[in-house]
Amino acid sequence: MHAALRPLLAAVLCCAAGWAGAAIPLQRWTQPDGAEVYLVESPAIPMVDVQIDFDAGSRRDPAAQAGLAAVTAGQxxxxxxxxxxEPGLDENALGExxxxxxxxxxxxxxxxRMSFSLRSLTYPDLLPRAVALAARQLAAPAFDAAVWQRDRERMGAALRESYTRPGPVAGRAFAALVYGGHPYGFEPTEQTLAAISVADMRRLYAQAVLPCRAKVSVVGxxxxGEADALVRQLLARLPQAxxxxxxxxxxxPPLAKAEERRIPFAAAQAQVLIGQPGIRRDDPDFFAMLVGNHILGAGGFVSRLTHEVREARGLSYGVSSDFAPGRHAGAFTIGLSTRANQADQAIAVARETLARFVADGPTEAELQAAKDNLVGGFALRLDSNRKLLANVSNIAWNDLPLDYLDTWTQRVQAVTAAQIRQTFARVLQPDRMVTVVVGGS
Incomplete structure (x- = not known):
C-alpha cells in the first residue's frame, strides 16, 4: 500500500457511511462515443474509484470454452x-x-459482465499517471501465450483439487441441473480451458471492450467535468468503432419436473442444494422477493429455515436460501449441510418449510421484523467507497432509476405480506425443484 493511503482509510469509512443518511446525488450522462457515465461526487477524501462494465460475462461463453470470459479478464x-x-510491460513490471x-x-x-476497476488517490502528481497506465492496460493487454500456458496448468491443478471437496462437487452438479444447458450453468473444466487460446481471448476482447459498450461508474x-475527462482518457486508446x-x-428454461441426484462422497457431512431457476433482476416484484427471502432463509438466525431445520430439530448447523438474479433467471437455492445419516430428514423439513411459505406467505410479525432488519442494515450497504461504487454500478448495469438508493428503504417498507405470497407462488414451484446431495449415500 502506498504510504499516503494509510491515514485515509478511517476517513474513507466514516465519510462513505454518511451517505446512508442523506440523498445520494447520482449523475448520469452519455459521452459522444456512447459510453454511459454514472457519478457520485465525494469530495471529502482525495480518492476516486472507477468501475467499467462490458457485456462480456460468462453467459457469452461457448459451451466448449467454458471459462473464456473469466480467463480473458484474468490474463x-x-x-x-x-x-x-511505448515499451511493453510484463506482469512483474506492471505490478511494480x-x-x-x-x-x-x-x-x-x-x-x-466483464469489469475493470481503478482505485487511485486524486493528487495531481498521482491520478494522471494512474489513469494513463490504466488506459494502456485496458487498450493493449499482452495476452502472452507462455503466461497463459502457465496459468492454465495452475487452474487445472486447482480444479482437480476442488473435486476432492464436497461443496464444489455439489455446486457443479446443481448448476448443470438447474440451468439445463443455459450458459449460466457452464463450469470450466480442464478440457474447456485447454480449448481456449490467446487468439480466442483477443477475439472476445476486441468484440466486447469498446467505448460504445461501456458503462462507467465513478465515486470519489x-x-x-473531471470525471468526464477521466473516463475519456481511460477509453481513448480503445477502438472508436x-x-x-x-x-x-x-x-x-423452466424445470419440467423434480429431479434428485445423489453423489457418493467419503465425508461425514452431506452437502445439500435444493432449487430451481428464480427471477431476472428486472422482475417487477424484486423487492417482494428480497423481503420474502429474508424471512424464508436469508435472515440468519431469525429465518424460517433456520428455525425449522436447525433450532427446532438440530439437523444442520447452518441453512439458508438465496436468489441470484441477473440478466437471466438466476438460481433460487436452499443450501445446508448435515450429518450423512440425517440428510433425508433435513431435506424433508426444508422442502416442507419452503412449500408452506410459498402457500401461506409470511406472518405480519415476520414481515415487520424483516423490514426492520433490512432497513436498519441499509447503512452497511454504503459504509465504504467500494460498496457505494458497487451500488452505483448495479444501478448502471441494470438500468435502475437514479434515485434507487434514495428510495430503497421506502420500497422495502411498502412490501406487503400479500405481495410476498403472490410473488413466491408465481416464481417458485416446490414440487418441480432439483435436489443435489453429495455424501450421505
Whole structure:
C-alpha cells in the first residue's frame, strides 16, 4: 500500500457511511462515443474509484470454452503489449508500476459482465499517471501465450483439487441441473480451458471492450467535468468503432419436473442444494422477493429455515436460501449441510418449510421484523467507497432509476405480506425443484 493511503482509510469509512443518511446525488450522462457515465461526487477524501462494465460475462461463453470470459479478464492483467514507441510491460513490471503509484487496476468477469476497476488517490502528481497506465492496460493487454500456458496448468491443478471437496462437487452438479444447458450453468473444466487460446481471448476482447459498450461508474473526489475527462482518457486508446448489437442469449428454461441426484462422497457431512431457476433482476416484484427471502432463509438466525431445520430439530448447523438474479433467471437455492445419516430428514423439513411459505406467505410479525432488519442494515450497504461504487454500478448495469438508493428503504417498507405470497407462488414451484446431495449415500 502506498504510504499516503494509510491515514485515509478511517476517513474513507466514516465519510462513505454518511451517505446512508442523506440523498445520494447520482449523475448520469452519455459521452459522444456512447459510453454511459454514472457519478457520485465525494469530495471529502482525495480518492476516486472507477468501475467499467462490458457485456462480456460468462453467459457469452461457448459451451466448449467454458471459462473464456473469466480467463480473458484474468490474463488482461498479466502485462501490456508494445504500442508504438511505448515499451511493453510484463506482469512483474506492471505490478511494480501500480505499486509505485499506490493505485490498483484489475479485471474480473461474472455471469453477465466483464469489469475493470481503478482505485487511485486524486493528487495531481498521482491520478494522471494512474489513469494513463490504466488506459494502456485496458487498450493493449499482452495476452502472452507462455503466461497463459502457465496459468492454465495452475487452474487445472486447482480444479482437480476442488473435486476432492464436497461443496464444489455439489455446486457443479446443481448448476448443470438447474440451468439445463443455459450458459449460466457452464463450469470450466480442464478440457474447456485447454480449448481456449490467446487468439480466442483477443477475439472476445476486441468484440466486447469498446467505448460504445461501456458503462462507467465513478465515486470519489472529482467533479463532473473531471470525471468526464477521466473516463475519456481511460477509453481513448480503445477502438472508436460503432457497436453492432451483440447476439441475444436465450433465457433459462423452466424445470419440467423434480429431479434428485445423489453423489457418493467419503465425508461425514452431506452437502445439500435444493432449487430451481428464480427471477431476472428486472422482475417487477424484486423487492417482494428480497423481503420474502429474508424471512424464508436469508435472515440468519431469525429465518424460517433456520428455525425449522436447525433450532427446532438440530439437523444442520447452518441453512439458508438465496436468489441470484441477473440478466437471466438466476438460481433460487436452499443450501445446508448435515450429518450423512440425517440428510433425508433435513431435506424433508426444508422442502416442507419452503412449500408452506410459498402457500401461506409470511406472518405480519415476520414481515415487520424483516423490514426492520433490512432497513436498519441499509447503512452497511454504503459504509465504504467500494460498496457505494458497487451500488452505483448495479444501478448502471441494470438500468435502475437514479434515485434507487434514495428510495430503497421506502420500497422495502411498502412490501406487503400479500405481495410476498403472490410473488413466491408465481416464481417458485416446490414440487418441480432439483435436489443435489453429495455424501450421505
Amino acid at each position: 488482461a492483467g498479466k502485462g501490456i503489449a508494445v504500442s508504438g514507441a 508500476a501500480w505499486a509505485d503509484l499506490g493505485a490498483s487496476f484489475g479485471a474480473s468477469a461474472g455471469r453477465d 473526489a472529482v467533479t463532473r 460503432r457497436c453492432a448489437p451483440l447476439p441475444p442469449v436465450g433465457e433459462v
